[in-house]
Amino acid sequence: MLDQSIQELESRSLARIASATTLEELEAVRVDSLGRKGPLAQAGKEMGKLPPEDRARIGKLLNSARQNLEQALEAKKRGLDSGSLNARLEAEWLDVTLPAPGPRRGHLHPITRIQRELEDLFASLGFAVLDGPEVETEYYNFDALNIPADHPARDMQDTFWLDGGNLLRTHTSPVQVRGMERLGPPLRMIAPGRVFRNESVDASHEHTFYQLEGMMIDRDVSVAHLLYFMKTLLAAIFHRDVTVRLRPGYFPFVEPGFELDIQCLICGGSGCPVCKQSGWVELLPCGLVNPNVLRMSGIDPGEWNGFAFGLGLTRLVMMRYAIDDIRYLQGGDLRFLEQF
Amino acid sequence: MKFSYNWIREFVPTLHEAPGPLERLITMKTAECEGVEPVGELLSGACVARVESVEPIANSHNARAVVDAGLHGFKTVVCGAPNCRPGMLTAWAPIGKKVINGVESDGMLASPAELGINKDHSGIIELKAGAPGDPLPRCAPDAVIEIDNKSITHRPDLWGHFGVAREVAAILGLKLRDAVDLSLIPSAPPAIGIQIEDFSLCPRYSALVFENVSIGPSPYWLQARLTAIGLNPINNIVDMTNFVMAELAQPMHAFDADLLNGGTIFIRPARFGEAFRALNDQNYTLDASNLVIADAAGPIALGGVIGGAHSAIGAKTTRVVLESANFQASSIRKTSAAIKLRTDASIRFEKAQDPANTVRGLARAVELLREISPGIRIVGGLADQKKEMPAPPPIALRHDWLERKLGRSISPGEVRRILESLEFRFDEPQARVYSVSVPSWRSTKDVSIPDDLVEEVGRMVGYDSITPVAPLVPAAVPPANPTRKFQHEVRAVFVDQGFTEVYNYSFLSEESVRAFGFDPAAHLRVSNPIASDQALMRASLLPGIWKNVTENAKHREAFRLFEIGLEIHKTASGLPDEISHLVAALYERHGDGAAGLYELKRAAECLMPGAEARPAAARPFEHPARSGELVWRGQAAGRIFEFHPSLVESGRAAILDLDLRQVESLSALRTKYAPIRRYPSSAFDLSVVCPLREHAGNLQTAIASLSGPLLESIQFVRQYSGPPLDEGQKSVSFRVTLGSPERTLSSEEAGDIRTRIIEGMRSLGYELRL
Structure with missing residues (x-):
């Protein structure tokens, strides 16, 4: 008799669970069937009164009914939960194609970008990044670089002179001198920065542009070392192997002095308008540091020597981005600057 | 600076490298070239021709000329030149047949400008001699190699063709023929006196006097040379000075001897305020920083820059004083900058020219003048004043040092061959230690230290022969910036x-x-x-x-x-x-x-x-x-x-x-760490009523100072104006957070601080909305 009523309770409750549509209804079923005062609990309490031969069987029956109901309740509850969650989620539809509010990210100037790239590159090779003033003395800009007054090499760079006798640096080379004075040998340094030349502005000429000066002072620095560094650097700058050549070039602060050409990256050396059909593009002046320059900066050329080079940062930027008008770089036009 | 290929080849007769490859070699070994341009192309195949007949063409400015072109036969040519007349000798160039004004014209009669001889385009060229069919004497198509001036700033010798020819001979291992025959200078007492006041400004002044000079146009071959390199032919004497300058890099100046006062040339600083009228018809007022060439009456030239108008060569000149001098580079540069006049002469002198070159220039002038001014005679001998210029001591060059600098090995024989090809004198007093004497034209400014010789050897052996090598240096973290x-x-x-x-x-x-x-x-x-x-x-x-x-x-x-x-x-x-x-x-x-x-x-x-x-x-x-x-x-x-x-x-x-x-x-201020507070803080909001233009920052400062040491933070929350506030008033709300690192604040403590703030603000004249 007890067996039957347990089974009936179980099947009735399971049916109610199945038909419940709300969490409240489900809770009512749970209280009715599994509650502390419910029939199953009641039956459990009365187990003691049963004859010993029935106890094990009824006990088993009760446990199985409880387990089945608990499982059914849990399963149903999960079903009801996810249903209401789904309804909420459905209501929370967003148009993800709408643009995000707030300002867009700004843009670094292309010169800054390339300059940073080069700074990182040189730093990784153990070069210090140095700065010097934009207004320089005649001494640092010329004399200390082996370009005394009335030296015709001064004509190579049209200089902006300032009232009071100072000048706007015509190259970043004075930072070499300041670097040698401040840090002494051995020295590996670069100096990117703004330089000035008194020339009229057109699509390919600027009175204000950027250079990157580099120098290495150590013992027994040779042309072969210079070549190695230049090749390594240029490969990193252009993200490919480059063929370079040195030819004689005259700069009073180096001896011997070179012009470094790279094989034209456009035509690969077969000749095109960019390289004026020569297959080569003049890229940077360099050389072994003139012993007079070392001496003037307090370095004994008998013990130390080195190489120096000057990279046209502005020119490199123009090459990298194929910019055909130098005036854009200092024109402040966002339509240009936002492309970088 | 432009260089004529034909001119270079005169000194390197075995040169067979074509202009294009030669230009590239010069770029790689000596100085940057900026291109090669053909000049005088029309001279290819051009020949002397005699005009036989000239007939007008109806309704045209042109005429139909028949010329005798020797072995080319008789040619009918349509020609518009006003000077085209029967019997004249001119140049005919084979450029093919073309119908002009209904007449078939075979080839052309060319003007001097068309032939690249000078700028004259007023008519066809008039030749004085030659047989029809002959080539134009010593005029040939040429190629001009342009070398970047900046890349030869340090090379006084490369401002003349002979210097470039010396490089070409060294690069190609060819023989160099000297341009100069010094025996042409007669040994006789000078016909003019020279007095140099300051030898540091004018280390050498040499001169020769000539008589029986005839002034006229230079021969076409000479004009063509000057034209090719961008100089304008003027007259035979002036052209000759320019020619020697372009050849030997030695600027020269010719004075009309009959227009000079006295028999002595003075080289002295100008007197303050001294006036000078130059060849360019400009008047200059000089001062002591300008070096002048003067006669007894005053300046006749601004030394190394420009000659004077008064003593200039003219059509009537018959006697000439030819100056070939050397001036201090920096003084020339200063003067030329001060008066804003750069001339072909000053550009050369400011590169520090070789004083030994003055007499070489005169010797070459004698040779040329005999040809271009027939009958000319030298009066007396060489006038030459100079300071003693001891040759600089030889440079000691250690072979292993040279190799370390270049970063490659090189045989001692190769070093010697290179330096001798550039006319350095080479000795080896000890094994692998060289004593290198610098030729005079390289020692004025260019070569003085062993590093300069590294360049000479390096460029000639070829920098492309050096293999890149990674330097062995200690790894080091660079100083920060x-x-x-x-x-x-x-x-x-x-x-x-x-x-x-x-x-x-x-x-x-x-x-x-x-x-x-x-x-x-x-x-x-x-x-x-x-x-x-x-x-x-x-x-x-x-x-x-x-x-x-x-x-x-x-x-x-x-x-x-x-x-x-x-x-x-x-x-x-x-x-x-x-x-x-x-x-x-x-x-x-x-x-x-x-x-x-x-x-x-x-x-x-x-x-x-x-x-x-x-x-x-x-x-x-x-x-x-x-x-x-x-x-x-x-x-x-x-x-x-x-x-x-x-x-x-x-x-x-x-x-x-x-x-x-x-x-x-x-x-750069370092942030100091404070432990996270373990005790809860307590917060309350305060709204201060104040005039509309009261700065919230001031209120915040006031509240903060009233809060005392237990203040943890104070934050602006919002501000409001409008009813129920009065017109002109606003309410500014702040959240005040209090706390202590040591304990939890009691509500009384917090309440006391709040009261203190409220009363404090009230005493400052603010109402609070509570």
Whole structure:
């Protein structure tokens, strides 16, 4: 008799669970069937009164009914939960194609970008990044670089002179001198920065542009070392192997002095308008540091020597981005600057 | 500087390298060439021709000429030259047949200009001699190689063809023929006196006197040479001086001897205020820094720069004093810069020419004059004054040092061969230690130390023969550059906040400086500005940014931009103070500008967390009611403001101007760690009623100081104006958070502080909404 009523309770409750549509209804079923005062609990309490031969069987029956109901309740509850969650989620539809509010990210100037790239590159090779003033003395800009007054090499760079006798640096080379004075040998340094030349502005000429000066002072620095560094650097700058050549070039602060050409990256050396059909593009002046320059900066050329080079940062930027008008770089036009 | 291939080949007769490959070799071994141009192409196949007949062509300026072109036969040519007449000898060039004015014209009769001989295009060339069919005497098609002047600044010898020929011979291992025969100078007492006052300014002055000179045009071959390299033929004497200059790099000058006063030439500094009329018909007033060549009456030439008008060679000249001198490079450069006159002579002298070259120049002149001024006679012998110039001591060159410098090995024989091919004298007093004597034309300025010889050997052996080698140096962390790192971080912050970086020029116009109310006189001034509106060095980035705002507002409704650059401030002496600044602009065409200003302030706070803006008196370019000073960590760091509406036509621009040097030094302050508080804090809100224009920052400061040491933080919550508040009043709410690191505050403690604040604020005259 007890067996039957347990089974009936179980099947009735399971049916109610199945038909419940709300969490409240489900809770009512749970209280009715599994509650502390419910029939199953009641039956459990009365187990003691049963004859010993029935106890094990009824006990088993009760446990199985409880387990089945608990499982059914849990399963149903999960079903009801996810249903209401789904309804909420459905209501929370967003148009993800709408643009995000707030300002867009700004843009670094292309010169800054390339300059940073080069700074990182040189730093990784153990070069210090140095700065010097934009207004320089005649001494640092010329004399200390082996370009005394009335030296015709001064004509190579049209200089902006300032009232009071100072000048706007015509190259970043004075930072070499300041670097040698401040840090002494051995020295590996670069100096990117703004330089000035008194020339009229057109699509390919600027009175204000950027250079990157580099120098290495150590013992027994040779042309072969210079070549190695230049090749390594240029490969990193252009993200490919480059063929370079040195030819004689005259700069009073180096001896011997070179012009470094790279094989034209456009035509690969077969000749095109960019390289004026020569297959080569003049890229940077360099050389072994003139012993007079070392001496003037307090370095004994008998013990130390080195190489120096000057990279046209502005020119490199123009090459990298194929910019055909130098005036854009200092024109402040966002339509240009936002492309970088 | 232009160089004629044919001219070079005169000194390197076995030269077979074509002009193109030769140009590339010179570029790789000596100096940068800028290209090869053919000249006188028409001379290829041109020959002497006699005009047989000339008949007019109806309705045309042209005539039908028949010429005898020797072995080419008789040719009918349509010719428009006014001087075309039967019987004349001219040049015929085979350029093919063409019908002109209905007449078949075979070839052409050419003008001197067309043949590349001179600029004369007024008629066809007139030849004095020659048989029809003969080639034009010593005139041939040529190629001109242009060498970049900058790349031979240090090489006085390369300003003449002979010097380049010497390089060519050395590069190709060919024999060099000397251009000069010194035996042409007669040994006799000089016919003119020379008196040099200062040998340091004029180390050597040599001269020869000639008589029975005839003035006329130079032979065509000589004219063609000068024309090819860009010089204008004038007359035989002047052309000869230019020719020797272009050949030997020795400038010369010819005086009309009959126009000189006295028998002595003085080389002396000009007297103060001395007047001089030059060949270019300009008058110069000289001073003692100018070296003059003078006769008894006064200056006859500005030494090394230009000759005088009075003693110039003219059609009637019959006696000539030919000067071949040497001047101090820096003095020539100074004079030429001072009077703003650069001549072919001064350009050469300022490269430090070789004093040994003066007499060589005269010897070459004698040879040329005999040909181009038939009957000319030398009067007396060489006049030559010079200071003793001992040859510089030989350079000691160690072979292993040379190899270490180049980074490759080289045989001693190769070093010797190279140096001797360039006419250095080579000795080897010890094994692998060389004693190298420098030739006079390389020792004036160019070669004096062993490093110079590294270049000579390196370039000739070829830099392409050197294999790149990684240097063996200790790995070392380079010294840091915190300023640069900081500035890159600042850039990153502003780019992240939507600002785009601009670069502006360092130059400003007086006008723009005044527009901002700055004093132009306080600015550092460029003595030689590129234009008058770029004469001042910027002492503020604001005018540049203002221009960016104005220009970009034409295309954009809203934008953000910034610049990091140097302000340059004049100092009493020494170098100016260069202060790095950041200026950022936030422009919006629409809106009342308030949101923009606060947004810019927020961006500033990204860089300087906790920075405050304090009300500050507006500068002329600032919106008078919208400007503040930014204070960070107790120090003024810059300003934030809106541009004065008079500066911005439509819309509004919020501007941030930060002294990055200051901000960087404040950034360097180390944050000190404090343990996370273990006891809960308690917070309450307070609303202060105050006049509309009361600064919330002032209220906050007041509340903070009333709060006492248990104040943890105080934050602005909101402000409100409108009913039920009175007109002209607002209510500003703050959240005050109190706490202690040691214990939990009791509600009485918190309540007491709150009461203290309320009463304190009341005593300051503020009402509180509770």
